[in-house]
Amino acid sequence: MDLEAVRTFVAAADAGQFxxxxxxLSITQQAVSKRIAGLEKELDVRLFVRTARGARLTIDGQAFLPHARELLRVADRADASVRPGRRALRVDVVNRRIATAGLLQDFHRAHPEIELDVVTLDADVDGAIAAVAAGSVDATFHAVPPQRHVPDGIRTAPMIEDRHQLLVGPRHPLASARAVTPGQLAGHRIWMPGLDARGEVADYYYELATAFGLTIDMVGPVFGNEALLDEIADSPDLATLVGEGSRYMWPDSYDLRRVPIRDPAPVYPLSVIWRDDNPHPALDRLRGYFESRRTTSPAAEVWLPTWAGAATRS
Structure with a gap:
């Protein structure tokens, strides 16, 4: 159905005159007549009766009018859902459990008047950058090594240094530790099933494991976070790594422990990525808020991969 014809029908019904x-509508009277004639032909009914005073709705026209109004409301909502400046600010947080989701929720609390569309793209940094360039999302978070080529018009800024914690069950040898060093993790099995063997995440964990002699086990089917937590809670030797800003929930009976890793604290650096010419009016406010929340740890306190250290502290 031609929505412009429907819009013209509603305008004529409200005005009572073509x-x-x-x-x-800023069109000619002839155009109004032509659109309504086309709509009447499509519906195979008469919508108006011409009178000396203008145009009067027929019984069919009266029946069609509320549905025509609803069609226009739905069309406007559909348009607003995707059009920058009218739709919600669309941000890819990568994973709803990690620090990026928490940071965006803090922004929402500070600016509840800004409508947000929170999404999680199934993409590596290249796929996420492509989504930003295409306008599918307004911003995303990923590790962006300085040597990675970023297309013209795409901007990145270091944003989050999420320190690692060790997550263990109550029977694990390190369960009672107030903190551990990366060196103390050597010889312990760190289980991260489903960890991608390629891309920036794999590069990070490969360098982390090499630097401190860690054993990171990626073997095994992925049954979800709940199944992973259940296995760790019942194991005397399994552990995994989680971000300090990540959010997980488990039954009290699991008695899981989050043990800080220090001296140095391994950090997965995340940058915010956006398109320089993005017209969405809320994007600058989002970036300004992120910048106000950004903190940089002293270099002596944290460990960063070699490909990220210089960029994060620039």
């Missing part, structure tokens, strides 16, 4: 509807 001439006035034409003025409201």
């Amino acid at each position: 001439q006035e509807a034409a003025a409201d």
Whole structure:
């Protein structure tokens, strides 16, 4: 159905005259007549009866009018859902459990008047950058090594240094530790099933494991976070790594422990990525908020991969 014809029908019904509807729509009276004639042909009914005073709705026209209004409301909502400046600010947080989701929720609390569309793209940094470039999302978070080529018009800024914690069950040898060093993790099995063997995440964990002699086990089917936590809670030797800003929930009976890793604290650096010419009016406010929340740890306190250290502290 031609939505412009429907819009013209509603305008004519409200005005009671084709001439006035034409003025409201900034088109000619002839165009109004043509659109309504086309709509009547499509519906195979008469919608108006011409009178000396203008145009009066037929019984069919009266029946169609509320549905026509709803069609226009739905069309406007559909348009607003995807059009920058009218739709919600769309941000890819990568994973709803990690620090990026928490940071965006803090922004929402500070600016509840800004409508947000929170999404999680199934993409590596290249795929996420492509989504930003295409306008599918307004911003995303990923590790962006300085040597990685970023297309013209795409901007990145270091944003989050999420320190690692060790997550263990109550029977694990390190369960009672107030903190551990990366060196103390050597010889313990760190289980991260489903960890991608390629891309920036794999590069990070490969360098982390090499630097401190860690054993990171990626073997095994992925049954979800709940199944992973259940296995760790019942194991005397399994552990995994989680971000300090990540959010997980488990039954009290699991008695899981989050043990800080220090001296140095391994950090997975995340940058915010956006398109320089993105017209969405809320994007600058989002970036300004992120910048106000950004903190940089002293270099002596944290460990960063060699490909990220210089960029994070620039």
